[in-house]
Amino acid sequence: MEQLAKITKETNKKLVLLIRNLEKSIGVFGDYPPVLQDLNFVRDSYRKTVPHPLLFILPDYAISRLAKFAPDFWAWKSGLFRFKTTELTRDRAIANTLNTDTNIDRLPTPEQQERIDLLHSLLMEYNPTGEIPSPENHRNCCNILNELGKAYLSQHKPIQAREYLEKACEITKKFPDYSLEIEVINQLGKSYQQQRQFESANSYHQQALDIAKEQKNRPAVANSLFYLGNVSLNMREFHQAQDYYQQTLEIEIEFGDRYSSASTYYQLGKVAEELGELEEAKANYLQDLVITTEFNDEHGLGISLHNLACFYQTTQDEDLLREVTKILGTTVEELKETIINSEE
Template identity: 55%
Template sequence: MNSSRKPLHPHSQRNLSSEIGPFIALNQEIFAELLTFVDFAEKFTIGFVEINFPPDAEILVEALKTNPECRDIQFIALNFPDANLRFLRDEIVKILPTIEAERSRGFNKKLVLIVQGLEKSIGVYGDYPPVLQDLNFVRDAYKRTVPHPILFILPDYALTRLAKFAPDFWAWQSGMFRFQTPQVTKDYAINEAQNTERIIDRLEPPEKQERIDLLHRLLMEYKPTGHQVTGENLHNYSNILHQLGLAYLSKRKPMNAKEYLEEAEKIVNEFQDPTFHAEVLNTLGDSYRQQRQFDTASAYYQKSLSISQQLQNPRGEIAALLKLGNVYLGLRQFTQATTFYQQCLEIEQQIGDRYSSARTYHNMGIVAQKLRKFKKARRNYQQALAIFIEFVDRYSQALTYHCLGALAEAEENYAEARVHLQTALEIYVEYKDEYRGAIAREALERLQVHLDGNKPPI
């Protein structure tokens, strides 16, 4: 992972002590209740702490460790971020013997465990997470093997799933503490959710999952479990739903994307923002196109196009027309695809949108190549490539170099094909796109057979 990238969570470099005061001031009453809980808790006792963002959890842990009322308590923070974790108790039992007891006033301090990161293995969708199945099953064993109070710090959605899928363990709780999110944390997360500069398709898989995690946490800020979203929060809430849809589509999970996009589409009419409505419809169409339900996808794109035309919004028209062209390209109805791409290109040229026209030229090149109109395909690819180079869009350059390589291979110009595919591969490696990189490597291996003068294997 690129270490220079901007972190998706705030407070990456900070002085925790300076943030304790504002956080506790916001949550003074609930923090006092938590202090009472840890003071009286003995042996195996469960407390659940609801905090939606990890940076705030770190502030809370530091506040507990440094609070004068806790001078006789030893807090041990345990982090379990493994999404495949199943046997939590076994992991805790392994750690307990390694903890060196601290002493206060001649006695060992009371040990209180703080469990964090469990939301990764709990997940946000699906049935019966293995970690919760096991948590419920071995509940009684905790009394004997983990004889200490435990605080579980989890976001709203993870606590809801824990209560649902581990009801026996949940029933043993002795305290539930819900902390409010400071505005600085909320503002940062909102800014990230609305950050259009971040191109989700080009993020590495861990960063994509990190963004999804951030969006789910932010979603809980606007719609906590058991509450409804109303008034001015509707717009931000629907935007987060839309961003979640985009994020899941980038991971090729259209069913998950559709769930959030359909909810966004239901509420988008409650406020006057038809431009955003058109965007949601386009993305909802993408979720059906990924499932190869082209007729349904086309219907959503057409509805989006109609809204943009009514608004006289050329950029909205461009987005819908390009997607309609892609639908018919997927259906191999090349004449209809060309019609939509040509309409798209005309609008781009009218408003002087050279960058967007590169995508259109690229897709028109694909259509021409499918029709074996190789000269026309090459001309379109080269026009697209020139614009991508002009705008320093290296990743898009790779896609066009890849197509130029496939075109040269179809024309049996294997040396030229290798040059283009090698260039594409180098950029894929640069952007850590393993999927397309593997396709490029396979094509290069196939070309090498021709270049060596051998027939390709049958």
């Protein structure tokens, strides 16, 4: 209101209030957004307080929310405009989302949200709200939905993640890409695991494992076994978890997937520690550390060192410190400083 009073009006021009980024306030999921409740409630007062056209610029998924939760606004004069994205912009968005090697779990929160926004924009390109994606867009659409599911899982929002993953799962039935289907089903399992619905999680991971075995896709078998191991560990079925992880490790060694084996050694260490097999746990934790150091994986190294610090507090094993310093090529004093940094 203060800004309106200061604007100089020109007789041959009309003032229009542009409202952008409302989609960030009304969200994608859930019940009646408070901002729309308020907008609906005071709608008619705008005729006096802001006697100018209001132009809301929204992506299609937000327009659907507006139509559902602010029907009075929707009843105003409105139009739907489809803007064609330039090929260069679309290619950049794909490069920063679908074709990136950076795991979204390792991104700072603002960059995570930026990737999610890009994925939503891409989804509108390949699957506009209310339309059925064309056959030539099935693969891209499925990849985007899967990445959105993974992104929401990284933010521990399993219900939102599942909305996209279930759509992705439907689309995988329409074109033959069993690797993608297996990944989507495993992500669905992870969504239930985050909610501690372990039986449902197990069911999805077992389904993915069955498809992987049927397709003789050994790396996919390893992934599914790993996820089954995680669920068994959560359920404190330690011997079952150990068996799943051991099968996973055998396949990773068979295919020379040394990088992935670091996570498996780490999980085997956790299981052994729970079973009181401390020497076995130590050996697995150290093997994990060797591999994360070998691949210069700073994120993994931070997790490994923090875990080793906790393990040392429990065991007071001085040999452990000497082994770690040998792997890192550092002194005990430098190691302690590194562990403090890893916790930060």
